[in-house]
Amino acid sequence: MQAVFFFVVAAFTVATALLVVTRPNIVHSAVALIFSFCGVAGIYVLLDAEFLGAVQVLIYVGGITILLLFAIMLTTRIATRVDVFNEQMGLSALIAGGITAILVYASLTGIQIAGEAPAPVETTPALGRLLMTTHVLPFELISILLLAAMVGAIILARREKE
Amino acid sequence: MIGGVLESLYGLFGEWWIIPRLIEMFVVVSIIIGFISVAAMFLIWWERKISAHIQVRFGPMRVGGWHGWAQSIADGIKLLLKEDIIPARADRPIFILAPMVVFASALAAYVVIPFGPGLIVQDLNIGILYIIAISSLAVLGIIMAGWSSNNKYAALGALRSAAQAVSYEIPLIISLLGPLLIVGSLSMTKIVEAQYVPFILVQPLAFLIYFTCAVAETNRLPFDIPEAESELVAGFHVEYSGMRFAIFFMAEYANMFVVCAIATTVFLGGWKGPLLPPVAWFLIKTFFLLFVMMWLRWTLTRTRVDQLMNVAWKVLLPLAFVNLGITGLVMLLYPVG
Numbered sequence: 001m002q003a004v005f006f007f008v009v010a011a012f013t014v015a016t017a018l019l020v021v022t023r024p025n026i027v028h029s030a031v032a033l034i035f036s037f038c039g040v041a042g043i044y045v046l047l048d049a050e051f052l053g054a055v056q057v058l059i060y061v062g063g064i065t066i067l068l069l070f071a072i073m074l075t076t077r078i079a080t081r082v083d084v085f086n087e088q089m090g091l092s093a094l095i096a097g098g099i100t101a102i103l104v105y106a107s108l109t110g111i112q113i114a115g116e117a118p119a120p121v122e123t124t125p126a127l128g129r130l131l132m133t134t135h136v137l138p139f140e141l142i143s144i145l146l147l148a149a150m151v152g153a154i155i156l157a158r159r160e161k162e
Numbered sequence: 163m164i165g166g167v168l169e170s171l172y173g174l175f176g177e178w179w180i181i182p183r184l185i186e187m188f189v190v191v192s193i194i195i196g197f198i199s200v201a202a203m204f205l206i207w208w209e210r211k212i213s214a215h216i217q218v219r220f221g222p223m224r225v226g227g228w229h230g231w232a233q234s235i236a237d238g239i240k241l242l243l244k245e246d247i248i249p250a251r252a253d254r255p256i257f258i259l260a261p262m263v264v265f266a267s268a269l270a271a272y273v274v275i276p277f278g279p280g281l282i283v284q285d286l287n288i289g290i291l292y293i294i295a296i297s298s299l300a301v302l303g304i305i306m307a308g309w310s311s312n313n314k315y316a317a318l319g320a321l322r323s324a325a326q327a328v329s330y331e332i333p334l335i336i337s338l339l340g341p342l343l344i345v346g347s348l349s350m351t352k353i354v355e356a357q358y359v360p361f362i363l364v365q366p367l368a369f370l371i372y373f374t375c376a377v378a379e380t381n382r383l384p385f386d387i388p389e390a391e392s393e394l395v396a397g398f399h400v401e402y403s404g405m406r407f408a409i410f411f412m413a414e415y416a417n418m419f420v421v422c423a424i425a426t427t428v429f430l431g432g433w434k435g436p437l438l439p440p441v442a443w444f445l446i447k448t449f450f451l452l453f454v455m456m457w458l459r460w461t462l463t464r465t466r467v468d469q470l471m472n473v474a475w476k477v478l479l480p481l482a483f484v485n486l487g488i489t490g491l492v493m494l495l496y497p498v499g
Contacts, residue, residue, distance in 0.1 A: 070321065073305070124287065
C-alpha cells in the first residue's frame with residue numbers, strides 16, 4: 001500500500017523534474033519545479049516526517065519558488081525561448097549522472113551519518129527539542145547567515161538608488 | 163452509523179482495503195466541496211446584502227422571493243453556461259492550471275479544520291503548520307494566472323499579490339506562535355481543548371495581528387491592491403471569465419472561511435460554548451468573523467502600496483515578535499504544571 005503511494009508520488013516527482021529541465025520556457029520550468037517540490041514533500045510525508053514535508057512546502061513552494069517567479073517576471077526576456085539542448089549538455093549530463101551515481105551508491109550501501117536511534121512517534125517536538133539543545137550552535141549560525149544575507153540584500157538595493 | 167458502514171465496507175474488500183479507502187476519500191472530498199460551494203454562495207449573497215445595507219441600498223431582492231436568497235444560485239448557473247474563453251496570446255497550460263491551483267490549496271486546508279469534537283477530516287499533529295504551508299500555494303496560483311494572461315494589469319496584480327502575501331505571511335505565522343507556545347502542540351483539536359478561556363483574552367495583540375494579516379492574505383479591502391478595480395480593472399483574474407472566473411471567486415470565499423476558521427480555532431475557543439451544540443458554536447464564531455471582514459471591506463478605504471509594506475514590516479512584525487517574546491518570558495517565569 002505504502003509502496004503504491006510511493007511509486008505514484010515518485011513518478012510524479014520525476015516526471016515534473018524532467019519537465020523542469022526540458023521545457024524551453026523558463027516560467028514553465030519554474031511551475032514544474034514547484035510541483036516537483038510538492039512531490040518531494042509527499043515522499044517526506046510517506047516516510048513519517050510530516051514536519052519536514054510541511055516545511056518543504058512552506059519554504060520551497062511558498063518562499064523560494066515564488067521569489068524565483070517574481071524575479072523571472074521582473075526580467076525583460078520572459079517570453080524568449082531558451083534552447084535547453086546547447087553545447088553545455090554533455091558537461092551537465094556528466095555532472096548530473098555523477099551525482100546520481102553517488103546517491104544511488106550511498107543509498108544502496110547505506111552510509112552511516114547519524115547514530116541509529118529509534119524514530120520518535122511525533123517528530124515535531126523531538127525536532128524542536130534537538131534544535132534548542134544539541135544543535136543550538138548550527139541553528140544560530142544559520143540564523144546569522146540568513147541575517148547577513150538579508151542585510152547584504154538591503155545594502156545592494158540601497159546603493160542602486162543613489 | 164457512518165462508522166458501521168465504513169467497517170462493513172472494509173470487511174467486504176478485506177485485503178483490497180485500498181478500494182474502500184478510495185471510496186471514503188472520494189466521499190469526504192465531495193462533502194468538503196459541497197460545503198465550500200454552499201458556504202461560498204451564501205457568503206457572496208451575504209456580502210452583497212451587507213454592502214447594500216451599509217450603502218443604504220437593498221441589494222439583490224428579486225430572485226427566489228425572500229430578499230433575493232437565490233441570487234447566487236442564479237449567478238452560479240449563469241457562469242456555468244458561459245462560453246469558455248482563453249485569450250489567444252495567453253499561455254494555455256498555465257492559464258488553465260492557475261484556477262485549479264488556487265482552488266486546490268483552499269480545498270486542502272479544510273482537511274484540518276475542527277468543526278466539532280471529532281468532526282475533523284484528519285487531526286494531523288502538524289495541523290496548523292499544514293494549513294500555513296498549503297495556503298502558500300494560493301499565491302502561486304495567483305502569480306500563474308497573472309503571468310499567463312499576457313495582460314499588463316494581470317501581471318501587475320500578480321506581482322503586487324506576491325509581494326503582499328510574502329510580506330504578510332511572516333507576521334501571521336509569528337502571531338500564531340504565541341498561542342501555540344501556550345498549547346504546546348500544532349494539532350487543531352489540541353489547540354481547542356487547551357483553551358479553558360478563549361485565547362483572545364490571553365493574547366489580544368496576537369489576535370489583532372493575525373486578523374489584520376488574514377485580511378491581507380485574502381486580498382480584501384483595505385488590503386486589496388492586487389485587485390484594485392479602479393486602477394488594475396480586476397488584477398490577476400482580469401482575463402478570466404465563465405467557470406474559471408467562478409472558481410477564483412469561490413476560492414476567495416473558501417479562503418476567507420479558512421482564515422476565519424483558524425482564528426476561531428486558535429483565538430475564540432473553537433467549538434466550545436454553552437447550550438448550543440459544538441458545531442453551531444464553531445459556525446457562529448466563524449461567520450461572525452466573516453461578517454467583520456465584510457464590514458471592514460465596506461467601511462475602509464484602500465491602502466497605498468508603501469503604506470501596506472510599512473504596516474507589515476515596521477508595525478506588525480515587531481509587534482508580533484514582542485508578543486512572542488513576552489509570552490515566552492511569562493511561560494518561563496510562571497510555568498503551568
